[in-house]
Amino acid sequence: MNPLQVAVGVVKSADGKILISLRDQSSHQGGLWEFPGGKIEQQETAEQALIRELKEELNLNVKAATPLITVKHQYTDLLVQLNVFLVEDFSGEVESCEGQAFLWVEPDALRQYAFPKVNQPIITAARLPDxxxxxxxxxxxxxxxxxxxxxxxxxxxxxxxxxxxxxxxxxxxxxxxxxxxxxxxxxxxxxxxxxxxxxxxxxxxxxxxxxxxxxxxxxxxxxxxxxxxxxxxxxxxxxxxxxxxxxxxxxxxxxxxxxxxxxxxxxxxxxxxxxxxxxxxxxxxxxxxxxxxxxxxxxxxxxxxxxxxxx
Ligand SMILES: Nc1nc2c([nH]c(=O)n2[C@@H]2O[C@H](COP(=O)(O)OP(=O)(O)OP(=O)(O)O)[C@@H](O)[C@H]2O)c(=O)[nH]1
Ligand SMILES: [Mg+2]
CATH class of the missing domain: 3.20.20.70 (Aldolase class I)
Structure with missing residues (x-):
């Protein structure tokens, strides 16, 4: 089965903090923290989906994104592939467009938040330099x-x-x-x-x-x-x-x-x-x-x- 393709952003502010948001209780992996993003639609590249999702969910304008890591995970109900980008170049103030809570967190503090299991290597990638x-x-x-x-x-x-x-x-x-x-x-x-x-x-x-x-x-x-x-x-x-x-x-x-x-x-x-x-x-x-x-x-x-x- 082909995995569900998802575009995800590790959004890093100029002072090195990373944006995380809380998944709605009713959603898949609900109640856990996430890096913002969403499903890649047909005809869309991962980067285009990332730009659209970050605008829709948080009103952020992504100016540049570089691939950071790709992870695949088989949930009991779903096979997902998260295509993760590092976003350091963006404009706009974060807004909670879907009523979700969000936080800017120091990279080393990310481990203190509950994320879906597949997010562990993404957190490591976010903490490491290139x-x-x-x-x-x-x-x-x-x-x-x-x-x-x-x-x-x-x-x-x-x-x-x-x-x-x-x-x-x-x-x-x-x-x-x-x-x-x-x-x-x-x-x-x-x-x-x-x-x-x-x-x-x-x-x-x-x-x-x-x-x-x-x-x-x-x-x-x-x-x-x-x-x-x-x-x-x-x-x-x-x-x-x-x-x-x-x-x-x-x-x-x-x-x-x-x-x-x-x-x-x-x-x-x-x-x-x-x-x-x-x-x-x-x-x-x-x-x-x-x-x-x-x-x-x-x-x-x-x-x-x-x-x-x-x-
Ligand atoms: N955005 C996001 N999705 C993640 C993360 N980790 C993770 O397992 N996922 C999974 O990726 C899938 C798609 O993410 P999503 O729920 O954000 O998709 P979306 O924004 O298009 O949702 P929608 O269908 O409500 O519009 C979900 O099954 C979700 O559980 C993460 O850090 N960020
Ligand atoms: Mg989403």
């Missing part, structure tokens, strides 16, 4: 310089992939890096290949694909859990154990792995469409690849060099 920097092993002074470059560039999500640095050096570095990241409002995740990642204070863990496949449940006491994947099997396992987001690649050829087999954007898009999770594209990315990644259904890009090389 760039995920990887901080690679190198000598310590250079590591600090690279971290500073990443932070100066405004990247808000960073993975410390310090696989070969001795544990004491890793500990010393993370103890300095974590407060710096906090100060800049950036999240710091520690790669699971780091020796004793549990001893390090950070925002979460980034699982290697190998470590991911050894787990049968999400590691506890972690605010954020991410994972590296290369195959559909790994993606499905990540979704099953409740990982928050994925890095998938290599998408394009890289200098570090010349001749390695790559997915390409088409296969990347196909794989992303099979799961309901935010996915970053890795491999051969530059800052300008964000647009391609988002068009392919991804959350954005992950890279090592793109964020430390001069623009």
């Amino acid at each position: 760039r995920y920097a990887i901080l690679e092993d190198t000598d310590e002074p250079l590591l600090r310089i690279n971290l500073q470059k990443i932070l100066d560039r405004g990247v808000k999500l960073i993975q410390a992939r310090l696989k070969t640095l001795p544990p004491e050096a890793v500990k010393k570095f993370v103890e300095q890096a974590y407060p710096l990241c906090k100060q800049k409002g950036a999240l710091l995740l520690i790669n699971s290949a780091v020796k004793s990642p549990d001893d390090l204070e950070a925002d979460g863990i980034h699982l290697t694909s190998r470590d991911l496949m050894f787990l049968d449940k999400r590691p506890g006491h972690r605010r954020w859990v991410a994972a590296s994947c290369h195959t559909l099997q790994e993606l499905r396992h990540a979704q099953k154990i409740g990982v928050d987001f994925i890095v998938l690649g290599p998408v394009l050829p890289t200098q570090t792995h010349p001749g390695a087999e790559v997915l390409g954007w088409k296969r990347f898009a196909e794989l992303v469409s099979r799961i309901n999770l935010p996915v970053y594209a890795l491999g051969g990315m530059s800052e300008s690849s964000v647009i391609a990644a988002r068009s392919a259904g991804g959350q954005g890009i992950s890279a090592i060099r793109a964020f430390i090389e001069s623009e």
Whole structure:
């Protein structure tokens, strides 16, 4: 059966708050909060439906929208596909055209509201940025310089992939890096290949694909859990154990792995469409690849060099 196609907007104000509204008690999933939107009519594109619905429901004029995530869900009574857009460019004051309650909420506070179950990955996508920097092993002074470059560039999500640095050096570095990241409002995740990642204070863990496949449940006491994947099997396992987001690649050829087999954007898009999770594209990315990644259904890009090389 073809899913019911729905266009949904994560509407973000200039001060970073997100618009949610309360579903009418009598409607499907009634009494729960939602991101505004509605069914895509015949002859309409998802974007056209989004523009029409946000005008009809909230009197908002959408000026630009970019794809954020697509999720599919089988309710007992209904199969839906939510085509979610990020809307940062709009005009007009929100009005409750259908008498529904609405609220502007900080992204990190979205989890406190009751949404339909399928909305969970949308909430995660709304909280995450479009760039995920990887901080690679190198000598310590250079590591600090690279971290500073990443932070100066405004990247808000960073993975410390310090696989070969001795544990004491890793500990010393993370103890300095974590407060710096906090100060800049950036999240710091520690790669699971780091020796004793549990001893390090950070925002979460980034699982290697190998470590991911050894787990049968999400590691506890972690605010954020991410994972590296290369195959559909790994993606499905990540979704099953409740990982928050994925890095998938290599998408394009890289200098570090010349001749390695790559997915390409088409296969990347196909794989992303099979799961309901935010996915970053890795491999051969530059800052300008964000647009391609988002068009392919991804959350954005992950890279090592793109964020430390001069623009
Ligand atoms: N708009 C919206 N719909 C959602 C969300 N999550 C979710 O499961 N849905 C489901 O998507 C379907 C369509 O959404 P809708 O009820 O907004 O459609 P609509 O505005 O065209 O409604 P109408 O038929 O009353 O005019 C519903 O079955 C609803 O339960 C969400 O965050 N926003
Ligand atoms: Mg609606």
